Amino acid sequence: MRNTLNFQPDTFQQEQNPNSEANNMVGSTLPRRALGRLLRELRKTSQKSQLSAGLAIDMSPPSINRLEAGQRVKISTPQFSALLDLYAASADQRAQVLALVEETKATKGDPKGGWWRAYSDVVGSHFDHYMGLEEVCNRFTAFQLTLLPGLLQTPEYRRSMIVTNDPDMSGVDIERRIELATRRQARIQEGDTFLVDVLLSESVLRHQIGGPAVMSDQLIHLTEVGQMSNVSIRVVPHSVGSYLGLIAQSFILLEFPPLRDRGLIEPPVIFIEEWEGALFLEEDKAIQRHRNAVADIRRVALDEDASRQLLVGFAKEYSA
Template identity: 45%
Template sequence: MATGSTLARRALGRQLKRIRERHNISQSAAGRVIGVSQQTIGRMEDGQPTKVSDLYINTLCDAYQTSGEERGMLLGLALEVRTAQKSEGGWWRAYADEIRPGVNHYMGLEEAARKLAIWKVTIVPGVLQTPEYRRAMVWMERPEMPSEQVEKLVEVTMRRQERLAEPDFAVDAILSEMVLRDQVGGRGVISAQLQHLAEVGLRENVSVRVVPYDAPTHLGSRVGSFVLLEFPKLPATGLIEPPVIYVEEYAGDLYLERDTEVCRYRDAFAEISRVALDQDSTREIILKIAEEHAA
């Protein structure tokens, strides 16, 4: 699996920030060393797309008085960024006119992730949606959107699901029973969607479980829907980027990366998992509700 440039940029930025702060050098001072603005240093350290040349890295290493080992690591990460940028197309960028602002960042993270742990209070996760369900969601959210644009958004969702065929990519999805009961697109659409969930849940790398209405009290309603993304080792350096919590909101998206924040959500996912049905029982309830919708 190609990890893409997103992870390499994040790893490089994280290491540059760590070394700079260790030597008590400000971002503005670091910018003056290589002749760029404080904002550019900030973008580099935040893992945002910006020029990262070996000249920049070597000059910063001189200013930071880094060890040979650290210099080699940073140069390796910079090479990984450039190599990944040449080899990847970032396929979702072709749909930039249709997808909402900020989605590019999530798409890069999802494409690079090795595992998604998903808790959904409402709405089937995009990576598990049928075309008809996704189409109904788009029409509900943006009824004024032209049909051509709607179909492109459906294409994006289907392209995302190609990763389910990769054995080293895993999805652990826990859904509230509300997700199964909400008749998105009408009874026929949701019935077919639930049958798809039952089928995709049989894959070895996909787990779909349900928290029924009568489950014991748990944190799921309190924390709301979220995705925990975990990442593989970077090929060249062997570094592993820390996990990210993604919270999708109607008015904007939230990314949480601090250890304390990630731990709280990881613990919440474990608590929700404790009250979720097992996969066999989940398949039974999904198919039962699908039949109810189809009746």
Template identity: 60%
Template sequence: MAGSTLPRRALGRKLRDLRTGAGKSQLAAGLSIDTSKQTIGRLEDGQSVRISTPNVNALLDFYRADEDSRTEVIGLLQEVKAAKGDPSGGWWRAYADVVNSHFDHFMNLEQACNRLVSFQLTLLPGLLQAPTYRRWLVETNDPAMSAVDVERRLELTARRQHRLTEDTGFSLDVMLSESALRHQVGGRAVMAEQLQHLVEVGSLPNVSIRVIPFGVGGHPGLVVQSFTLFEFPPLSASRMTEPPVVFVEGFTGSLFLEDDDVIDRHRAVVADLRQVALSEADTRRLVREIAEEYAA
């Protein structure tokens, strides 16, 4: 994470939320610490600015931030200075004790992006998972997890999925290997339910689901492996485009990739995968056929 922009992004979003929640303008915020509204805008956009801890504390006083928000902001500021750590926060933080340590970063990006592109080789992404499918994954990953915490994990997934129906500015573009439909996660009944859910979600106007069938043979996704690409709306202050991020998850760790060359390579893979993937209509047809096989 050395040199990463992720901590600055998280800090900027939190300060923007506090300012708008307090009903203050960027101009007023700048005047409160003897700086310009442009500096406040760059700070909120996650750009590098010179700002001291006393200045941040003064902003928090101006915004009448509560103690929890103050603690979070100061912690994020320290992580920005260290250019490492696990900096982010939001409603999902209530579930921090039942998720992986990288999940704060992931959720911060998922909630801020306006477009999410995902390629998955073996499992469906969380935004598409039906409850019984998700339950099997949670219980298999951590058999010792209490029943209460399992339910909290399911609740977290359900809350994440609200973006699909409640946020008209958000779009989801998913490409799946056919193997993600064929692996019998949780058994045939669970998969029959999951694939029916996939058809329903895929009918939403802001969701695109396309399957890469076995028949196409080798394709770049087999080498690149599963990944998620986050793309963001223009920055509020400068209207510049916020750099995208690629997320790659492993069994014991994860990577957040921001290098321009890495982003370009993943975008090229997305373009190649689209060339061999079924259309959305043909995908729905295939998903229904496999669901019927499971239900038989």
């Protein structure tokens, strides 16, 4: 069983103080991530610890960690300047950092965060950070062993999973979670600016979530979405034997476009959701292992046409 870690430099779960959100720097995710990575590189080059950085600007080491991870942190421009002094940043490095600070502020949008924050009381504590990434990624690659990713779930499929996970959830909260899922799915309509590549184990088709009628509708929905130019849905049949996906298990690979006006490209993130938490992996080795897994899964998966035929066959079987 995979161990779930809540907070480490390359594997972290977002921590938030809801009472301070209005004062936080809440710029778009990509500039914040680029800024955090640059500050982390400068700190390491100067051989300073997160503790010494925090002491220099009256900030805790966990806050420095969140800043370097591209998460929202309350910090002023003078504090950034003090960090750059501590790191002995060059004039060019200083200019790049301060330009990213200004870009982050200029694109901050809603001071309370993304639209999904309205649903924060009915989702997991990691969800805000995940949605910040999903909203700005331009390529979404998922491999699922047992359940469909949220971007492809019909309302009734989603409803069945919510009730299974929390039978005592109120009807109002169930509907709010379904509404959240529906709003997320609007990104699929963006066309080639948002590419969706979904790889499914045959087990996903065989588990009768919500019963035969729900599954029939769900699989018909998959065949329709799969015909969109920016969406690829492929199935790995049980007959293929062993492959890396069985070892890697379910995961999502999020990739990002170049940062506006700067050409910087933020590294991908692997998202792994579990019952008791979630992992956000950014380490190069972890990304490459999962890329290798994706390549091997694609090797054994049916092509899109054959996958569509399989989906139609299961849908007819469930509707019979």
